[in-house]
Amino acid sequence: MRLFALQESRILGEAVATQLGIILDTHEERRFDDGEHKTRPLVSVHGEDVYIIQSLGGDQTVSANDKLCKLLFFAAACRENGAAQVSTIVPYLAYARKDRQTKARDPVTLKYVAQLFEAMGVARVVTVDVHNVAAFQNAFRCATINLTSFDLFYPHIEWLVEGGPVTILSPDAGGIKRAQLIRESFERVRGTPVGLAMMEKRRSEDVVTSDLFAGDVEGRCVIIVDDLIATGTTILHAAAISFFVASSFKPS
Missing domain, CATH: 3.40.50.2020 (Rossmann fold)
Structure with missing residues (x-):
C-alpha cells in the first residue's frame, strides 16, 4: 500500500x-x-x-x-x-x-x-x-x-444543551433527511426524545428568504444542521427565524 x-x-x-x-x-x-x-x-x-x-x-x-x-x-x-x-x-x-x-x-x-x-x-x-x-x-x-461525522458532534451538543430539550433544525427542505438521521441517532445516544424542525429556504441573488417554518422550538436548544456554508446567510436567517418563532413573534 x-x-x-x-x-x-x-x-x-x-x-x-x-x-x-x-x-x-x-x-x-x-x-x-x-x-x-x-x-x-x-x-x-x-x-x-x-x-x-x-x-x-x-x-x-x-x-x-x-x-x-x-x-x-x-x-x-x-x-x-x-x-x-x-x-x-x-x-x-x-x-x-x-x-x-x-x-x-x-x-x-x-x-x-x-x-x-x-x-x-x-x-x-x-x-x-x-x-x-x-x-x-x-x-x-x-x-x-x-x-459521516455525526457521532463526533453528539458529546459537544450534549455539553451545549446541558441536558435540556433539543430540536434539530434543517435550514432548507433539501436537508430534512440529514436532520432526520441526526435526530434519530442522537435520540439513541441520549435515550430521550429529540425534536425536529424545518425551514423553507429561497435564495435569489444571495438574498435568503423563507415563508414556512415547521417544528417545535419553544423552550428548546435548537441545533441547526447544514452541510455547506459559504457566506453564512442561511444559518443566520434560520437562527433568527427560530428565535422569532420561539418568542411567538412572526418575522416580517
Whole structure:
C-alpha cells in the first residue's frame, strides 16, 4: 500500500498516517511560472494499492480547480506508472452541490467531475458528509464511500444543551433527511426524545428568504444542521427565524 497526501492536505495526511502507524510516501509538487503544475510520486507505485488524500475546498491561495486538477493528474500518474488501484480520499468534494438542474440549461457539475475521476482511472472515491448521498452515488460509476461525522458532534451538543430539550433544525427542505438521521441517532445516544424542525429556504441573488417554518422550538436548544456554508446567510436567517418563532413573534 502507498499513502500520499498532496500539499494542501498534508496535515490531514500526517494525522491519518499516524493513526495507521505508517509514514506518508514521498512525492514531488512543482508549480511553473505560468500557473501550470506537475506532481509525481517519488517512490515506486507499480503493483501497489495507492491512496491519495486531497480535500477540494478552495481558498484565497489555492482554488478548488487547482486542487482538483492536481489530484486528478497525480492519480493518473500513479495509474500510468503501474499502480494496481488508485483510491482518492476527498473529505470535501468540490462541485458536489450542483447535482441536478434547477434552472433552464443548468450544468450538472457533479456528474462532470465524476467523469473526470473515472477518466483518470480512479477506482474509488471516499468523501465525508457529501452534499447529497444519493446524487453522489449515482453520479459515479466507480466505487463510492460517504463517511459521516455525526457521532463526533453528539458529546459537544450534549455539553451545549446541558441536558435540556433539543430540536434539530434543517435550514432548507433539501436537508430534512440529514436532520432526520441526526435526530434519530442522537435520540439513541441520549435515550430521550429529540425534536425536529424545518425551514423553507429561497435564495435569489444571495438574498435568503423563507415563508414556512415547521417544528417545535419553544423552550428548546435548537441545533441547526447544514452541510455547506459559504457566506453564512442561511444559518443566520434560520437562527433568527427560530428565535422569532420561539418568542411567538412572526418575522416580517
